[in-house]
Amino acid sequence: MDSSDEEVEEDETEWKSSFVDPAPLSPAAAPGPSLHKTSGPTPAHKVILHLDLDCFYAQVEMIRNPTLRDVPLGIQQKNIIVTCNYVARQQGLTKLMFVTDAMEKCPQLVLVKGEDLTHYREMSYKVTELLMSYCPLVERLGFDENFMDITELVDRRLAQTPDSNNFSFKGHVYNHLCADVKANEYPRLALGSHIAAEVREAIHSKLGLTGCAGIATNKLLAKLVSGTFKPNQQTTLLPENLSDIIGCLSSLRKVPGVGHQTAKRLQALGVVSIQDLQLFPLNELVREFGSPSAQRLKNLAAGVDDSPVTPTGAPQSLSDEDSFKKMSSTKDVLEKIQELLSSLVERMNKDGRQPQTFRLTIRRYSATNKWFSRESRQCPIPNHIGQKITSGSSDDAVVQLVPLAMKLFQKMVDSNTTFHLTLINVCFSNLQTRGAAISGKGSITSFFTHSATSPRKTQVCSSSQSQDDSSHITSQKTVTTKSPQSSEAALHGFKWKQSSVVAVEDPLLQTADCSTARSDPDETNNAVTHQLPPNVDPEVFKLLPEDIQKELLSPAYVNSLPSTSTSPSAPAVVPDVPHMTKNKSPHSFTSSKNIEDFKEALNKSDLSDRETTVDHHRPAGTIMFPGENVMEDGRPSFPLSSDCEFPGNVDPEVFSELPPDVQRELMSEWKQQKPVLKIPSSRKPGRSLTTKDRKAAGKGSQANSLLKYFKPS
DNA sequence: CTGGGCATCT
DNA sequence: AGATGCC
Numbered sequence: 001m002d003s004s005d006e007e008v009e010e011d012e013t014e015w016k017s018s019f020v021d022p023a024p025l026s027p028a029a030a031p032g033p034s035l036h037k038t039s040g041p042t043p044a045h046k047v048i049l050h051l052d053l054d055c056f057y058a059q060v061e062m063i064r065n066p067t068l069r070d071v072p073l074g075i076q077q078k079n080i081i082v083t084c085n086y087v088a089r090q091q092g093l094t095k096l097m098f099v100t101d102a103m104e105k106c107p108q109l110v111l112v113k114g115e116d117l118t119h120y121r122e123m124s125y126k127v128t129e130l131l132m133s134y135c136p137l138v139e140r141l142g143f144d145e146n147f148m149d150i151t152e153l154v155d156r157r158l159a160q161t162p163d164s165n166n167f168s169f170k171g172h173v174y175n176h177l178c179a180d181v182k183a184n185e186y187p188r189l190a191l192g193s194h195i196a197a198e199v200r201e202a203i204h205s206k207l208g209l210t211g212c213a214g215i216a217t218n219k220l221l222a223k224l225v226s227g228t229f230k231p232n233q234q235t236t237l238l239p240e241n242l243s244d245i246i247g248c249l250s251s252l253r254k255v256p257g258v259g260h261q262t263a264k265r266l267q268a269l270g271v272v273s274i275q276d277l278q279l280f281p282l283n284e285l286v287r288e289f290g291s292p293s294a295q296r297l298k299n300l301a302a303g304v305d306d307s308p309v310t311p312t313g314a315p316q317s318l319s320d321e322d323s324f325k326k327m328s329s330t331k332d333v334l335e336k337i338q339e340l341l342s343s344l345v346e347r348m349n350k351d352g353r354q355p356q357t358f359r360l361t362i363r364r365y366s367a368t369n370k371w372f373s374r375e376s377r378q379c380p381i382p383n384h385i386g387q388k389i390t391s392g393s394s395d396d397a398v399v400q401l402v403p404l405a406m407k408l409f410q411k412m413v414d415s416n417t418t419f420h421l422t423l424i425n426v427c428f429s430n431l432q433t434r435g436a437a438i439s440g441k442g443s444i445t446s447f448f449t450h451s452a453t454s455p456r457k458t459q460v461c462s463s464s465q466s467q468d469d470s471s472h473i474t475s476q477k478t479v480t481t482k483s484p485q486s487s488e489a490a491l492h493g494f495k496w497k498q499s500s501v502v503a504v505e506d507p508l509l510q511t512a513d514c515s516t517a518r519s520d521p522d523e524t525n526n527a528v529t530h531q532l533p534p535n536v537d538p539e540v541f542k543l544l545p546e547d548i549q550k551e552l553l554s555p556a557y558v559n560s561l562p563s564t565s566t567s568p569s570a571p572a573v574v575p576d577v578p579h580m581t582k583n584k585s586p587h588s589f590t591s592s593k594n595i596e597d598f599k600e601a602l603n604k605s606d607l608s609d610r611e612t613t614v615d616h617h618r619p620a621g622t623i624m625f626p627g628e629n630v631m632e633d634g635r636p637s638f639p640l641s642s643d644c645e646f647p648g649n650v651d652p653e654v655f656s657e658l659p660p661d662v663q664r665e666l667m668s669e670w671k672q673q674k675p676v677l678k679i680p681s682s683r684k685p686g687r688s689l690t691t692k693d694r695k696a697a698g699k700g701s702q703a704n705s706l707l708k709y710f711k712p713s
Numbered sequence: 714c715t716g717g718g719c720a721t722c723t
Numbered sequence: 724a725g726a727t728g729c730c
């Protein structure tokens with residue numbers, strides 16, 4: 001905001017002289033006088049390291065199957081070679097080629113399917129973990145790139161270097177054949193290059209991976225320079241060569257941060273090259289992009305990047321998706337969602353955190369629009385379902401999530417009209433660290449809560465920078481929302497960390513399962529289920545929105561296809577190497593084991609499901625639960641005491657979807673909490689409880705989590 | 714004839 | 724909720 005508060009990332013005086021056009025200056029690059037705001041040691045350059053693993057997916061597959069090392073290898077996702085090893089590149093293959101083109105160019109190409117990212121993801125986090133053992137400021141960019149702010153590491157090393165006249169560079173120095181003479185001019189970058197070499201060596205010796213590194217004074221430059229010598233090499237950029245590396249970019253698209261859309265808009269302004277952008281009047285740029293974006297673009301064109309390395313920590317969302325040529329039946333959608341959810345729930349469980357939000361995303365086919373226009377709907381995840389995820393009752397969780405997903409699907413797609421989907425994505429977000437905080441019984445003795453009470457370590461991690469840096473960082477936008485998240489992540493990274501490496505089950509979490517195993521003999525006989533299409537489990541069916549039920553029972557589906565598994569085994573594809581955890585096994589809900597699981601789930605979730613009724617005349621949007629009478633306004637019809645009304649911010653529709661036992665639990669919860677929460681029945685529906693409200697009201701009680709059912713609007 | 718993730722900003 | 728951008 002205030003330019004005077006901004007840290008001066010780029011020491012202009014060091015490179016400006018070599019820069020042809022000094023016009024583009026960062027707003028942060030305030031004139032001299034405002035510099036001595038901080039009287040720290042030096043407002044010196046940061047030292048940023050960018051690490052970029054070579055053809056990452058291919059490397060992982062070559063580790064899993066070493067016989068692939070010597071053959072041209074391509075990683076195939078659908079019809080695309082997303083990456084290939086260097087044997088293949090020698091024969092002219094590049095990233096993101098079509099399979100047909102690739103096979104044409106290289107007939108001996110060996111293909112490995114790469115749609116399941118499990119192994120890549122696991123290896124990716126191992127790399128990030130390893131980097132974090134050097135310094136906490138590690139930011140991921142995709143699965144195969146990491147930024148590190150090694151300023152402190154460098155300065156520490158510099159402080160304990162006796163001979164300040166004997167520095168050298170490891171690896172290449174951009175635009176220098178032999179830059180060691182310059183090493184004493186740039187001792188910190190020189191030390192950075194040594195750290196980079198050590199880090200790369202560690203990645204190689206401990207994980208068997210090679211990669212490139214770039215060492216520079218900001219993220220933009222580090223990233224730009226890291227790719228200048230490939231593969232498995234590293235390059236340092238001296239400030240005096242800034243204009244070189246910026247100037248030799250062939251197009252604006254090469255600038256990280258300038259994507260397809262931005263480049264198009266710039267082109268419309270007549271801005272095509274870096275130089276164009278450097279010379280383009282800021283005013284007009286602001287008119288097109290707004291002030292922040294315009295300023296950012298200007299800075300990028302000047303090689304200026306004041307963005308901090310923001311520790312990534314654990315991901316803020318987990319998602320799983322699949323794309324396909326055509327999907328046009330509700331049954332197929334249902335099955336695909338089941339498949340995606342099964343795998344996603346497993347991952348979520350290993351992560352250990354509890355998701356509070358579920359999102360379903362689709363992409364519709366459109367001749368013109370095929371790439372873009374995804375649509376999504378999201379909803380809160382009822383706590384009892386979230387607990388099933390964290391407690392490991394994955395099949396139960398899936399069974400209960402499918403109806404939620406189908407409900408969201410209905411909001412986007414009218415199943416009465418024809419539709420044509422090309423992608424489905426399921427996503428968990430709003431990930432809560434305090435996993436199974438079940439209060440009804442027992443305090444939260446979980447491992448997490450314990451660590452959460454000692455936030456000391458967090459501060460060490462996230463702001464152990466020099467005073468200059470930390471004050472700068474906290475003045476940046478990122479920290480307000482992100483820092484709490486990443487602090488959490490840093491704290492709880494343990495579970496997250498362990499899970500990504502070994503998949504350890506936390507016994508504390510397991511004991512936290514609140515499901516009081518109520519065994520109720522249950523017979524699943526009803527008149528409807530025997531008409532169900534194949535692959536649709538009756539128990540799942542019962543939980544589905546009524547419209548979906550109708551849809552699935554329509555003659556079109558009942559009469560159609562025996563629907564057996566399709567196994568498209570491509571000719572040239574190497575069979576997957578045998579491994580224990582096949583995450584995306586197309587296990588659907590047809591196996592008897594799973595059916596048993598669902599029965600068990602239903603038994604646990606309800607005590608009175610003697611009979612099942614499906615009311616086809618029920619208005620859309622309500623779900624019939626077995627054994628419960630639900631009135632049309634969504635309120636349960638079981639007797640309620642007069643003082644137990646819905647709080648004003650309860651969405652009846654959401655409430656109606658809850659399993660009966662949870663509905664009862666909620667109602668009794670309200671009876672108890674109402675005096676505490678002081679929710680007037682006249683409360684405006686538009687306003688929901690704030691986070692603070694919830695914390696204050698529900699601290700340590702189940703209400704805290706249950707109240708999250710309510711829609712904010 | 715187009716991946717399967719992630720993140721941020723609006 | 725969508726757009727955009729990164730890999």
